[in-house]
Amino acid sequence: xxxxxxxxxxxxxxxxxxxxxxxxxxxxxxxxxxxxxxxxxxxxxxxxxxxxxxxxxxxxxxxxxxxxxxxxxxxxxxxxxxxxxxxxxxxxxxxxxxxxxxxxxxxxxxxxxxxxxxxxxxxxxxxxxxxxxxxxxxxxxxxxxxxxxxxxxxxxxxxxxxxxxxxxxxxxxxxxxxxxxxxxxxxxxxxxxxxxxxxxxxxxxxxxxxxxxxxxxxxxxxxxxxxxxxxxxxxxxxxxxxxxxxxxxxxxxxxxxxxxxxxxxxxxxxxxxxxxxxxxxxxxxxxxxxxxxxxxxxxxxxxxxxxxxxxxxxxxxxxxxxxxxxxxxxxxxxxxxxxxxxxxxxxxxxxxxxxxxxxxxxxxxxxxxxxxxxxxxxxxxx
Numbered sequence: 001x002x003x004x005x006x007x008x009x010x011x012x013x014x015x016x017x018x019x020x021x022x023x024x025x026x027x028x029x030x031x032x033x034x035x036x037x038x039x040x041x042x043x044x045x046x047x048x049x050x051x052x053x054x055x056x057x058x059x060x061x062x063x064x065x066x067x068x069x070x071x072x073x074x075x076x077x078x079x080x081x082x083x084x085x086x087x088x089x090x091x092x093x094x095x096x097x098x099x100x101x102x103x104x105x106x107x108x109x110x111x112x113x114x115x116x117x118x119x120x121x122x123x124x125x126x127x128x129x130x131x132x133x134x135x136x137x138x139x140x141x142x143x144x145x146x147x148x149x150x151x152x153x154x155x156x157x158x159x160x161x162x163x164x165x166x167x168x169x170x171x172x173x174x175x176x177x178x179x180x181x182x183x184x185x186x187x188x189x190x191x192x193x194x195x196x197x198x199x200x201x202x203x204x205x206x207x208x209x210x211x212x213x214x215x216x217x218x219x220x221x222x223x224x225x226x227x228x229x230x231x232x233x234x235x236x237x238x239x240x241x242x243x244x245x246x247x248x249x250x251x252x253x254x255x256x257x258x259x260x261x262x263x264x265x266x267x268x269x270x271x272x273x274x275x276x277x278x279x280x281x282x283x284x285x286x287x288x289x290x291x292x293x294x295x296x297x298x299x300x301x302x303x304x305x306x307x308x309x310x311x312x313x314x315x316x317x318x319x320x321x322x323x324x325x326x327x328x329x330x331x332x333x334x335x336x337x338x339x340x341x342x343x344x345x346x347x348x349x350x351x352x353x354x355x356x357x358x359x360x361x362x363x364x365x366x367x368x369x370x371x372x373x374x375x376x377x378x379x380x381x382x
Contacts, residue, residue, distance in 0.1 A: 001047055004058060006106045008051055013116035016055045018087060021103065022080040024063040026071035037062070072196030073230070077176065077203075081192050088183045095182050100200075102177035104224035114219035115180055125214040126185035127207035130178040131375055132221040134235075136364060141225060148242040149225030150363050151249040152235060155342045157370040158251055162349055163325065166261035170208045170322050173374075176200035178221040181207065197232045205322045209314075217377040248363075252329050253337035254348045259283035260328065271312040274299055285336040289328050346370065 007019055021044055023037050041062045048058035061083065066075060081098050088096035097119050101107070108114075118128060134149045156173065163171035179200060186192075189206040193199050207213050227243055228236025242249060263286045266278055274296070279287060298319065306312040333339060346366040350357055353373070361369070 001043065003101070003103050003105055004044065004047060004051075007101070007112070008056065010107065010109050010112040012055055013113045015116055017057075017112055018084070019056070019058045020080050020083055020087075021058065021060045022063065022076050022083075023060065024066055024071070024076045024079070026068045027065035028068045034064075037064075070194045070196075072194070073176070074193050074195040074197075074199035077199060078192035078194060081186065085183050085187060085191075094184045097180055098183055098186055099180040100176055100178075101221070102223060104226065105177045106222035108220045108222075111219045111221070114216060118214070118216045118218065119180075119182070122212065122214050124212040125182075126210050126212060127179065127181035127204065128214040128216045129173045129175070129204060130180060130221055131215070131217040131219065131377075132173070132175050132178040132223055133371060134223055134225045136367070144243060145225055145227070145239060147363075148239050148249070149235075150367055151242070151342050152225075152238050154346055154363055154367045154370065155249050155251045157367070157374055158342060158346045158349060161370065161374070162252075162254065162257045162345075163260075165349060165352060166257045167264045168260065168325060169317060170205070170325075172204065172208050172213070172215065172322075174201040174204040175221075175223065177223045179204050180216070197234050197237075201322070208322065209318055215377045217375045249342045250339035251342040251345050252333060253340050254345055255337045256285065256329055256332040259285045259332065260325070262286070267316060268309060268313065270299055271303065271306075271309045274303070285332045286328075288335065289331045292331070293324075 004019065004021070007017075023041050023044075025033055025037050029037075041060060044058075044060045048060060052058055061080070063076075063079060077100060081100070084096075084098050088094060088098075097115060099115060115130070119125065122128075134153050136146055136150050138146070156175070160171045160173055176199065185207065193202055195202060223235065225239060226236060227240035229240055230236065238249065259282075262283055266282065269275075269278060276296070279290065279295075282290075299316075302312060302315045302319065306315055343360075343363045343366065346363075347360045350361065350366060350369060
């Protein structure tokens with residue numbers, strides 16, 4: 001209800017808005033979960049009837065018996081998004097905007113308006129990542145939860161920003177409660193996946209290779225920092241693990257991205273002629289990883305289908321995409337550079353950005369600086 005109230009408080013855009021709340025449970029859900037969902041369905045349905053207006057309407061759908069093999073966040077998002085696509089098709093609005101928002105999130109009052117304006121300003125953008133900030137203080141959660149979410153969000157921002165430092169061109173935040181996509185683009189890419197975790201990462205990175213993909217930084221989603229055991233990884237799982245262990249968050253070693261930076265600088269030199277000696281100049285972690293990929297054969301295949309350096313680079317990053325970078329990062333962690341404290345890694349990157357900042361900052365101080373830098377964003381090709 002609090003999340004629905006947050007949307008109700010928003011300044012309305014010019015267009016109409018429909019909010020689809022998707023309650024869901026596995027057919028093997030416990031009696032406790034089934035009873036809780038039934039109460040939620042009754043409460044939200046009654047709330048919607050009282051609060052619906054011609055330009056802002058709320059609908060509550062209840063899927064009570066999802067197959068246990070697939071029941072989870074990915075399937076829930078897919079059902080809701082597919083329903084939204086159907087609604088747009090019925091209304092003759094194939095370019096309507098689908099927005100993901102979690103049922104425990106909050107948002108700024110300009111949220112709906114900013115989304116509409118963003119897609120009007122960038123008519124070619126197929127999708128966007130929306131700026132977010134977890135709450136760092138308050139009375140809803142215990143103090144340790146706010147400390148843990150500070151470190152976890154710092155990790156999320158450090159990871160994307162250190163990839164940008166390495167000059168990887170497809171580095172974006174992919175948070176499930178903070179993304180939007182045009183209905184036509186959603187359908188063209190085959191819709192949402194059914195993953196039980198990481199569904200947002202795999203979904204949004206379908207769109208990031210587009211030169212028109214964008215970031216929306218003019219508003220803010222406020223996701224919940226609550227611990228959760230419903231997913232095998234992600235925010236809720238990370239907070240629950242830190243709470244259980246009473247320890248801070250570890251992230252990827254900066255050396256991983258220094259090596260990645262050296263590799264990315266080499267890529268344009270692979271076209272038009274591939275010189276094998278170039279690979280021997282790369283850091284050991286990259287050389288070892290490339291040996292797992294049949295790299296030479298893949299480069300030869302990409303070159304056979306390209307007639308210019310620009311198309312070569314475009315096709316290369318369609319292959320060496322965010323998924324493959326993640327595989328490399330995990331490979332480097334397992335074989336070369338063990339994880340380190342997120343505060344240590346973030347202080348390192350901050351000093352790269354601002355050489356004059358030589359002191360070490362706390363996790364919260366670092367996060368506030370990373371947020372400020374991230375919110376500057378960029379403008380895509382319109």
